Amino acid sequence: MTLLKLDVFSVRNIHSASIQPSPGINLIIGANASGKSALLEAIFILGRARSFRSNHLKQAICFDQSQMIIAAQHRQPNGSETRLGVQVDAKQCEIRIDQESRQKADLAYTLPVQLIHPKSYQLLDAGPQNRREFLDWGIFNHKRQFLPAWRKFSKALQQRNALLKTRQIKQLSAWDKELVEYGVLVNEFRQDYIQLLQPEFLQMAGQFLDTTQIEMRFNCGWDDKQPLEQILRSDFEKDLRYGYTHSGPHRADFLTYLNTRLAKDFLSRGQQKLLVLALLLSQVSLLNNQAQNNCCILIDDLAAELDTENRSKLLKYLAGTGCQVFMTSTELTNFGDLSLIDNYKVFHVEQGYIKQL
Numbered sequence: 097m098t099l100l101k102l103d104v105f106s107v108r109n110i111h112s113a114s115i116q117p118s119p120g121i122n123l124i125i126g127a128n129a130s131g132k133s134a135l136l137e138a139i140f141i142l143g144r145a146r147s148f149r150s151n152h153l154k155q156a157i158c159f160d161q162s163q164m165i166i167a168a169q170h171r172q173p174n175g176s177e178t179r180l181g182v183q184v185d186a187k188q189c190e191i192r193i194d195q196e197s198r199q200k201a202d203l204a205y206t207l208p209v210q211l212i213h214p215k216s217y218q219l220l221d222a223g224p225q226n227r228r229e230f231l232d233w234g235i236f237n238h239k240r241q242f243l244p245a246w247r248k249f250s251k252a253l254q255q256r257n258a259l260l261k262t263r264q265i266k267q268l269s270a271w272d273k274e275l276v277e278y279g280v281l282v283n284e285f286r287q288d289y290i291q292l293l294q295p296e297f298l299q300m301a302g303q304f305l306d307t308t309q310i311e312m313r314f315n316c317g318w319d320d321k322q323p324l325e326q327i328l329r330s331d332f333e334k335d336l337r338y339g340y341t342h343s344g345p346h347r348a349d350f351l352t353y354l355n356t357r358l359a360k361d362f363l364s365r366g367q368q369k370l371l372v373l374a375l376l377l378s379q380v381s382l383l384n385n386q387a388q389n390n391c392c393i394l395i396d397d398l399a400a401e402l403d404t405e406n407r408s409k410l411l412k413y414l415a416g417t418g419c420q421v422f423m424t425s426t427e428l429t430n431f432g433d434l435s436l437i438d439n440y441k442v443f444h445v446e447q448g449y450i451k452q453l
């Protein structure tokens with residue numbers, strides 16, 4: 097997919113900007129606080145209808161405005177063109193695809209965005225919720241049947257926990273049944289996805305870390321030697337005492353091992369960043385196997401995270417993916433050797449104004 101034209105109104109310090117990005121690499125440069133991340137945030141909002149910087153989308157609206165709009169002319173991998181739009185005010189977020197009002201999921205399927213920014217590098221270190229989100233985003237894009245199963249599981253879990261808290265035991269069995277049915281399904285999707293992701297990840301880690309001795313070990317969120325149904329029964333007293341469900345796919349996690357050692361415990365900070373980069377890019381690679389140019393890649397503050405050699409490796413790799421990429425840095429020289437790539441455009445951002453160089 098490719099953004100052919102992007103219009104941004106009232107996002108952070110960007111009052112009004114209109115750009116025609118390259119279908120390949122787009123380099124965004126500018127001084128600190130010029131609005132580079134705001135531009136990436138606008139594209140992220142256009143794909144996910146949420147911000148990666150604030151919990152509430154409305155916080156991204158320019159201080160002196162009551163609403164923000166992000167719109168784009170967009171080409172799908174099959175060549176068809178669509179018009180995407182997200183309009184946000186203090187009360188609501190309206191999503192439009194070809195003038196029709198649509199849901200967040202429709203938007204996310206139309207414009208899959210993979211974001212790599214300073215916080216992404218905490219993936220190995222941060223809590224398991226981050227790793228579940230990482231997996232689920234990949235599965236969401238890989239299998240359309242995942243979202244309805246995940247929604248049904250989440251609803252069953254929510255209802256079960258509410259009943260446990262208020263000790264309404266009689267009604268529990270109906271939700272237990274639903275939780276087991278969809279919990280098992282969610283788990284199967286995750287197991288299958290890890291199987292698919294692992295070889296892509298190995299290949300990517302080989303490029304950035306010169307190793308192939310890497311393994312992802314998945315923990316499904318309960319003792320998988322026993323059926324989930326049985327675990328719910330044996331956990332019942334504990335669940336009732338604490339008012340929540342202790343076991344299930346909502347406790348799933350995966351750990352990454354390098355030469356049988358837990359990566360987060362012995363890799364240097366720099367190596368951990370490369371490993372996370374390999375994980376995120378392996379998801380892109382998997383998406384690309386399904387349909388060429390299927391993902392938009394956003395990389396915020398590239399230079400702060402990688403050394404010169406790895407920046408050049410990354411640039412070359414990205415140019416070869418055929419994906420549309422938006423990367424920010426304060427200086428053009430920070431992106432590495434630009435002679436390695438063609439089909440790129442450079443945009444300069446200054447106090448919220450964006451100009452193609």
Ligand SMILES: Nc1ncnc2c1ncn2[C@@H]1O[C@H](COP(=O)(O)OP(=O)(O)OP(=O)(O)O)[C@@H](O)[C@H]1O
Nearest residue numbers: 108109128129130131132133134155156157158159
């Ligand atoms: N809601 C808002 N309305 C207007 N301006 C905002 C809003 N939120 C943040 N800003 C300001 O927008 C400016 C641009 O921020 P942004 O993070 O996009 O800059 P940047 O170019 O990525 O900077 P850096 O290189 O330091 O990361 C900052 O001065 C910030 O304080």
